[in-house]
Every structure is written in C-alpha cells, then in structure tokens.
Amino acid sequence: MDKMKLKIPFEEIKTAVEQASYGHHYLIDRKNHQIVFINEIENDYEKKLAEVESDDFIDFELGVPDDDFLIMESFIYGIQEENFELAEKFHVVLEQKKPFKHFKELIGKHPELEEKWFKHKDKELTNETMNWLCINNIELEDESFMPKIEIRELNAKEVKLPEEFECFGPVECMNCKNNAGFKIRYFELSISNENMLIDKEIKRLMTEKYGIKDYGTIAGGDKEILTSSKCPKCDSSEIFEDF
Numbered sequence: 001m002d003k004m005k006l007k008i009p010f011e012e013i014k015t016a017v018e019q020a021s022y023g024h025h026y027l028i029d030r031k032n033h034q035i036v037f038i039n040e041i042e043n044d045y046e047k048k049l050a051e052v053e054s055d056d057f058i059d060f061e062l063g064v065p066d067d068d069f070l071i072m073e074s075f076i077y078g079i080q081e082e083n084f085e086l087a088e089k090f091h092v093v094l095e096q097k098k099p100f101k102h103f104k105e106l107i108g109k110h111p112e113l114e115e116k117w118f119k120h121k122d123k124e125l126t127n128e129t130m131n132w133l134c135i136n137n138i139e140l141e142d143e144s145f146m147p148k149i150e151i152r153e154l155n156a157k158e159v160k161l162p163e164e165f166e167c168f169g170p171v172e173c174m175n176c177k178n179n180a181g182f183k184i185r186y187f188e189l190s191i192s193n194e195n196m197l198i199d200k201e202i203k204r205l206m207t208e209k210y211g212i213k214d215y216g217t218i219a220g221g222d223k224e225i226l227t228s229s230k231c232p233k234c235d236s237s238e239i240f241e242d243f
C-alpha cells in the first residue's frame, strides 16, 4: 500500500489498537484524517459498516484474548529474575480457569507491582501500535511519539559484551570464504530495538551515518550493541558470525 501521512495523534491510534475487538470496529478514514468507531449495539451498524467498505478506510485488527495473555506472560518473565517464587504464583494463575480475573486479583494483592504492570502494558501497547503503523505504511504528521535514537560507535576499550557473547564474532566471509583478519566495528544504541518502527529508523541511521547496511545485534548487556564486520580481502560486509 502507498505510504500515507496522517494528521491523527498517536494516542488516538493507540486507543483504537487497544479497543478494537469483536463488535467494536475502529477504522481510519484516510481522506478526513480521523478515526471512525462503529459499535454493533447500534441499530444501523450494518449500514455503517457497508459505508466504510472502501479503500479510503483502513480497518484496525480486532484484538483477541491471546494478545492480552502474551502481555501477562511477558510481564511474569520480567519479574522472574527478582522474585522467582512470586513469578511462579503468577504462572499458576495463568493456567487456571478465568486467568484474566485471577491475574488481576493477584496484582491487587501486590500493590508494589501495580504500577509496574500498568507501565508494562502501556509499553507493549505502544510497541503494538508502532508495529501497526509500520505494517500499514502510515506516517503521522506529529512524530513526537517516536523516541530519540542515538547510535554511537565504540572504541575498543569501551566495548563490553555480555559474557555469553565474549567469543562471538566474524567467522567467514560469505562472499570470498576468507576466514581471517576481519575488522569489527561496534555501535551502542541509546534505546532498545523493540518494535518495527524503531528497527526501521536504526537501519536508516546506520546507512546514513556510517554507510553500513549489514549488521548484527547483541542484546543482553546494559545496552544493545550492533556489530559490523568487513572482509579484508574483498571488502564485503556480509560476514557469517558465530561463537
């Protein structure tokens, strides 16, 4: 689909992503730059739905309970490291009948987690919304929702890889099969790459600022690191990396 630029605030898109569900239709009206909501409890909803069946309208995918389930699961993984026993309690709750209700009750018993939970949910929803914009090739006129991304090249002394990546590096040039003398560059990301729009922006910055199109990502440290290797023989940057 063609790229389009809309004058709709990010928060409104985010609400539509969150609330679109069975019986609750949200659509983007491309011409008038607004969001249309059609509720199936209205008498004339079928007529309204027929009216928006054109290329001028983009449907929001209907949310399914599975989405919420995944958000709860990723939240539990987040608390696992700090409090294994508590995480186990949450795991048990998700396996019971009415997992949503029980999850909420358990959160209610741990007020210290409540804020963390809301933040987590909001972050997941933001990522989902940004992915949705990327997939539908939509740009928003007000881009203030986009976090500022800084990429900084590290010198050899600054590079601190997570332990499990200490032996990770270039092994073989995919172009000429050379396997020695690679030059590696490391870059540090100011924010983590957690959705498709951020990923796209990182790609753009790497190309624009450093002329690098091929790079790998090392996550697990304080900050995510990008690595790029070059073959000394043929100058290719398509290098196979391994431990």
Ligand SMILES: [Zn+2]
Binding pocket: 173, 174, 175, 176, 177, 178, 231, 232, 233, 234, 235, 236
């Ligand atoms: Zn080569």
